[in-house]
Amino acid sequence: MSFKSDIEIAREAQKQPIQEIGAKLGIPSEHLLPYGHDKAKVGQDFINSLSDRPDGKLILVTAINPTPAGEGKTTTTVGLGDGLNRIGKKAAICIREASLGPCFGMKGGAAGGGYAQVVPMEEMNLHFTGDFHAITSAHNLLSAMIDNHIYWGNELAIDERRVTWRRVVDMNDRALRDIVTSLGGVSNGFPRQTGFDITVASEVMACLCLSRNLQDLQKRLGDIIVAYRRDKTPIYARDLKADGAMTVLLKDAMQPNLVQTLENNPAFVHGGPFANIAHGCNSVIATTTALKLADYVVTEAGFGADLGAEKFMDIKCRKAGLAPDCVVLVATVRAMKMNGGVAKADLAAEDVAAVQRGCANLGQHIANVKSFGVPVVVAINHFHGDTEAEIAAVQAYVAQQGSEAILCKHWAEGSAGTEALARRVAEIADSGAAQFAPLYPDEMPLFDKVERIAKSIYRADEVLADKKIRDQLREWEDQGYGNLPICMAKTQYSFSSDPNLRGAPKGHSLPIREVRLSAGAGFVVVICGEIMTMPGLPRVPSAEAIYLNDLGYIEGLF
Structure with a gap:
C-alpha cells in the first residue's frame, strides 16, 4: 500500500487567507501582521485588549518516551x-x-503528519517568520558585548575564566561544542575556552517563551x-547595557505566529525550546492569547511526559499561572x-505479549501525570498494521x-x-x-527539588552529585x-539517564554532570x-x- 508523503499532502492543502x-x-485583520498570505503575527495591542476575557479549557498533549518506531505527538x-x-467546539492549537x-538531522520537522498537519509546512520547518534567527542574533549580540567589554578595559572586572555565556547557532554541529576564541594576537582580544549551544537551548529562547x-x-x-568577578559576584546582561538592544532584536519575534491546519482551523506556532535540554513548551504569550480567544486550547510539551509534561507543569504552568484541565498521553502499538x-x-x-510487556512504560507515565492532579486519557495513534488484538491489549492495560x-x-x-x-x-x-x-x-531547597523529580x-x-555541584546549588540559594524551579536536561529515550534503558526501569541512579543558573528565564538547569x-x-x-525538484518544490522534508 502506498501513502502520500507529509510534504505531498501539505502541498495539496486548500489554505484560506490568514485573515479568514x-x-x-x-x-x-488590522491586528494581524501578515507574512505572505498564509501566516501572520498577532499584534501586542490586540493581545493586551483581551485581559478581561475568561480563559478557555487547557488540554496538554504529551507522550511515552520516544522510540524509533514513532509516536506522533x-x-x-x-x-x-x-x-x-x-x-x-471552538478550539485552537x-x-x-x-x-x-x-530538521536536517534525524528527528524531522514539527508540523504534524499525514492528514493532521499545520501548514505552510515547508516554511514552518525552515525560516518561518524569522523568530529563531532573531533569538540567535540577540543571544550572540550579548556574547559579542561581553568579549568587547573585556577588550576595552574590563571596567566591570569580569573574570575571563568565569564567563558562563556561550554562543548559539540553530544547527546540530558537534565541532562547536568546545572551542577557543580570540586567537591571533592582541587585536583579537584575550583567548578563552568557550563553546556553542543550539539556539533552542538558549536562555534567550526560554526568556522569550516565558515572558508576558x-x-x-x-x-x-x-x-x-553572563559571568562572575574574581570574588564570584555575578555580572548581569543589564550591567553590559545589552538588554535594550536585545529586546529591540526580539520585538517582532515576541509576537505569536498564527497559521492553520489542513482543515483550516487556527494554530499558534511560537517559540521552540527543546524538552531534553530546555523546558520544551511553546510560548506563554501564545498559550494565554489562545485561551482568551478559544473555548479549548490544545498544546503539547516535548518528548515523553517525564520531560515535557513535568516541565510544562512545574515551570510553564507555575510561572504563567496556568492549570491544565485534561492531559492526553500519546502511545503507539x-x-x-x-x-x-x-x-x-x-x-x-x-x-501481543511484547505489547503487554512494553506497557509498563505507558503505565509509569499515566501514574506520573495523575500525580499532578490532572485526568489522563491515552490516545493510541494508529499505524497501518496494528492488529485488533494488540490494540485491545493496550486498552485493557490502560x-x-x-x-x-x-x-x-x-494521520490517515x-x-x-x-x-x-x-x-x-x-x-x-x-x-x-x-x-x-x-x-x-x-x-x-534546590537539591531536594532535583531528588523529588x-x-x-x-x-x-x-x-x-559531587560536593562541587551541591555547594553550587547552596550558593545560589544564598x-x-x-x-x-528545576529544568532537567536528560535523555528523552528513557526514564533513566541511560538512553538504552527502555520500559520502566526502577532502582537506577541519576548522575548530575553540571548545573547552570538561568536567572533570566527563572530556572536552574540540571544536566544529567x-x-x-x-x-x-x-x-x-x-x-x-x-532538495529542490525540477518544478522548484522542496522534497525530503518530513
Whole structure:
C-alpha cells in the first residue's frame, strides 16, 4: 500500500487567507501582521485588549518516551484540535516552532503528519517568520558585548575564566561544542575556552517563551547572568547595557505566529525550546492569547511526559499561572512492542505479549501525570498494521491503570479519526475534575527539588552529585535563587539517564554532570548523564535527502 508523503499532502492543502483564520478567533485583520498570505503575527495591542476575557479549557498533549518506531505527538495535537472543531467546539492549537537542527538531522520537522498537519509546512520547518534567527542574533549580540567589554578595559572586572555565556547557532554541529576564541594576537582580544549551544537551548529562547510582554522580556534579559568577578559576584546582561538592544532584536519575534491546519482551523506556532535540554513548551504569550480567544486550547510539551509534561507543569504552568484541565498521553502499538523488547525490523509481526510487556512504560507515565492532579486519557495513534488484538491489549492495560485508551486515526483520516477522543477530552475538560498542583513547592531547597523529580518521576533510587555541584546549588540559594524551579536536561529515550534503558526501569541512579543558573528565564538547569546542549548530526543526516525538484518544490522534508 502506498501513502502520500507529509510534504505531498501539505502541498495539496486548500489554505484560506490568514485573515479568514484570524476571523474565526475574532482577530480583526488590522491586528494581524501578515507574512505572505498564509501566516501572520498577532499584534501586542490586540493581545493586551483581551485581559478581561475568561480563559478557555487547557488540554496538554504529551507522550511515552520516544522510540524509533514513532509516536506522533504533534500529529495527535493537530488531530485533536481539528477533532474538537469537527464536533462543534471552538478550539485552537498551540505548538512549538521547528529547529533547523533536527530538521536536517534525524528527528524531522514539527508540523504534524499525514492528514493532521499545520501548514505552510515547508516554511514552518525552515525560516518561518524569522523568530529563531532573531533569538540567535540577540543571544550572540550579548556574547559579542561581553568579549568587547573585556577588550576595552574590563571596567566591570569580569573574570575571563568565569564567563558562563556561550554562543548559539540553530544547527546540530558537534565541532562547536568546545572551542577557543580570540586567537591571533592582541587585536583579537584575550583567548578563552568557550563553546556553542543550539539556539533552542538558549536562555534567550526560554526568556522569550516565558515572558508576558516586551517589558517582561527586557527585565528577564537584563537578569541573565553572563559571568562572575574574581570574588564570584555575578555580572548581569543589564550591567553590559545589552538588554535594550536585545529586546529591540526580539520585538517582532515576541509576537505569536498564527497559521492553520489542513482543515483550516487556527494554530499558534511560537517559540521552540527543546524538552531534553530546555523546558520544551511553546510560548506563554501564545498559550494565554489562545485561551482568551478559544473555548479549548490544545498544546503539547516535548518528548515523553517525564520531560515535557513535568516541565510544562512545574515551570510553564507555575510561572504563567496556568492549570491544565485534561492531559492526553500519546502511545503507539509499535512503541509498546519496542519497549517490550522487539527490534524495529520485526515490528510488523503481531506480538501481543511484547505489547503487554512494553506497557509498563505507558503505565509509569499515566501514574506520573495523575500525580499532578490532572485526568489522563491515552490516545493510541494508529499505524497501518496494528492488529485488533494488540490494540485491545493496550486498552485493557490502560483500563487497569484507572484510565482509558481511545484509538485515533487522524494521520490517515484527519479530524474524522479523532472524533471519539475529542468528545471524551471535552467532557473531561468541562467536568472540572482537574485539581492541578505542581510536584514541589517553591520554597523546597534546590537539591531536594532535583531528588523529588528523580525519585517521583524517573523512579531513581538516588541522585549522584559531587560536593562541587551541591555547594553550587547552596550558593545560589544564598544569593536568593532557591525558589526557582528545576529544568532537567536528560535523555528523552528513557526514564533513566541511560538512553538504552527502555520500559520502566526502577532502582537506577541519576548522575548530575553540571548545573547552570538561568536567572533570566527563572530556572536552574540540571544536566544529567551524557546529554548534550549542542547535538551532533547522525551518520546519515536528513539533509542528504532534502532538495529542490525540477518544478522548484522542496522534497525530503518530513
